[in-house]
Structures are given as structure tokens and as C-alpha cells.
Amino acid sequence: MVVPMLEVVGLHAAYGRIEVLRGVDLAVPKGAVVALLGPNGAGKSTLIKCISGLHTPTSGDLHLAGVHVQDAGADELARLGLCTIPEGRAVFPNLTVEENLRLISYAGVAADAVIDVAFSYFPRLRERRSQLAGTLSGGEQQMLAMSRALASDPALLLLDELSMGLAPLIVDELYETVAGIAASGVSILCIEQFADTALRVADYVAVMSGGRVVATGEPAEIRDSMVDVILGGAA
Ligand SMILES: Nc1ncnc2c1ncn2[C@@H]1O[C@H](COP(=O)(O)OP(=O)(O)OP(=O)(O)O)[C@@H](O)[C@H]1O
Numbered sequence: 001m002v003v004p005m006l007e008v009v010g011l012h013a014a015y016g017r018i019e020v021l022r023g024v025d026l027a028v029p030k031g032a033v034v035a036l037l038g039p040n041g042a043g044k045s046t047l048i049k050c051i052s053g054l055h056t057p058t059s060g061d062l063h064l065a066g067v068h069v070q071d072a073g074a075d076e077l078a079r080l081g082l083c084t085i086p087e088g089r090a091v092f093p094n095l096t097v098e099e100n101l102r103l104i105s106y107a108g109v110a111a112d113a114v115i116d117v118a119f120s121y122f123p124r125l126r127e128r129r130s131q132l133a134g135t136l137s138g139g140e141q142q143m144l145a146m147s148r149a150l151a152s153d154p155a156l157l158l159l160d161e162l163s164m165g166l167a168p169l170i171v172d173e174l175y176e177t178v179a180g181i182a183a184s185g186v187s188i189l190c191i192e193q194f195a196d197t198a199l200r201v202a203d204y205v206a207v208m209s210g211g212r213v214v215a216t217g218e219p220a221e222i223r224d225s226m227v228d229v230i231l232g233g234a235a
């Protein structure tokens with residue numbers, strides 16, 4: 001049996017006394033793109049926070065490439081190849097594009113290599129290398145955030161709403177890069193609000209509702225059977 005890149009088993013999590021994840025089961029096969037859809041408040045971001053060690057689950061199991069990681073810290077998760085691009089723009093607004101990229105190099109990759117990779121994926125960042133990151137457009141900031149992921153050469157990439165607040169054309173552009181990253185062998189779990197985009201790029205789709213994964217399948221199956229839930233039925 002092939003070990004999945006990520007396996008989530010019976011995961012429960014709460015904020016205070018309010019239970020938000022109620023037994024999440026999910027697997028991301030090696031090299032696959034899995035899109036996580038579902039209405040607002042379904043628990044998608046909380047799941048990503050649990051996987052990336054930012055929120056402690058109350059019970060359940062997390063395995064990264066077969067390694068039990070429920071109690072692993074951020075450092076260990078990074079060593080195992082996990083890279084998360086959280087909700088919102090993950091850049092330092094008061095540093096320039098180039099300074100942001102140089103900062104990534106502290107994670108152990110040479111600065112010039114980071115900058116080369118970033119500028120080859122996103123030529124627009126080269127033109128704006130001296131601009132403060134906080135003054136970039138939303139799409140450009142997301143390109144900068146994604147450069148972090150590319151530089152760290154991850155095994156599993158978690159993306160929380162890459163497309164938040166962006167124009168459809170930019171979203172398409174970013175997802176072309178996501179497809180390119182996946183083609184290089186990286187496994188990807190992405191939360192996506194635009195179901196159409198997700199269904200186009202993903203190998204598999206998982207639908208969350210009310211703190212559980214209520215359906216998984218290939219995009220075509222999910223498109224036909226889960227339209228109501230995806231578009232914001234009861235959470
Ligand atoms: N820090 C927090 N403290 C208390 N409750 C929280 C916290 N973060 C999230 N919640 C609650 O947990 C539930 C799940 O939130 P979560 O952010 O995981 O949903 P989501 O599926 O990512 O939604 P969206 O599509 O709106 O981003 C929501 O009811 C939310 O109000």
C-alpha cells in the first residue's frame with residue numbers, strides 16, 4: 001500500500017468549549033493536488049492550522065509521509081517538508097520585495113537561489129524588487145508569498161485561499177503556478193473559495209461541512225453531487 005503524503009484520521013479540534021472539527025478524515029496522495037471546499041465556518045482554516053501545528057487538536061491523528069506528527073512543532077514539520085501559506089498575505093509589508101526574499105534564505109537556502117527561482121516564476125516581482133511589499137497589489141503579494149513555498153522545496157504545500165480578494169485573471173495565473181509546482185512532484189492541499197477554479201486544477205476534491213469531510217472524489221463526481229454544499233448550504 002502506498003503511504004499518502006498527508007493522512008488525517010478522526011481529527012477533533014475546539015476553540016474553548018466550542019468544537020469546530022468533529023472527526024475529520026482526509027488523505028492527500030503523494031504528488032496530488034487536493035482541493036478543500038465548503039461553506040464559511042466549515043472548519044477548513046482550522047484544519048490547516050492543526051496540520052501546520054498552529055492549533056492543537058483535542059484528539060485524532062496526523063501523519064506526514066507516514067510519520068506521526070500530532071505533537072510536532074513548527075521546526076520539525078518544516079524539516080519533514082511542510083510549507084504553509086496561511087490565510088491573508090504572508091509577507092512583511094515594510095520590507096521590499098527583495099528584502100522579503102532574502103529573509104526566506106534564512107531558512108537555509110542561499111539568497112541568490114531564492115531570488116532566481118522567485119523571479120523566474122514571477123517576472124513581475126523582478127520589476128518590483130525595490131518596492132515595499134505592503135504597496136504591491138494583492139496578486140503580487142500572493143506571488144511573493146508563493147515564492148517562499150517554492151524556495152523551501154516542500155513535500156507538502158498547504159494553501160489557504162490563495163485567491164482571496166483577487167481578480168479572476170490573477171487567480172488563473174497563480175493556479176498555473178500551482179499546477180507547475182504540483183507537476184514537479186509536490187503534494188498540495190488547497191482551500192479554495194472558487195469551486196470552478198478548484199475543480200479545474202485539483203486531482204481530488206474534499207468537501208467540508210460542519211467540521212467533517214462529507215464527500216471526497218474526483219472533480220467531476222463532486223461537481224455533480226455536491227453543488228449545494230459547496231455553494232454554501234448549512235455549515
Ligand atoms: N480563533 C478562534 N476563536 C474562536 N472561534 C474560532 C476561531 N477561529 C475560528 N473560529 C470558529 O471556528 C469555526 C470554523 O472556522 P474556520 O476559520 O476554520 O472556517 P473556514 O471553513 O475556514 O471558513 P471560511 O471559508 O469563512 O474561511 C467558525 O465558526 C469560526 O467562527
Ligand SMILES: [Mg+2]
Binds near residue numbers: 044
Ligand atoms: Mg478559512
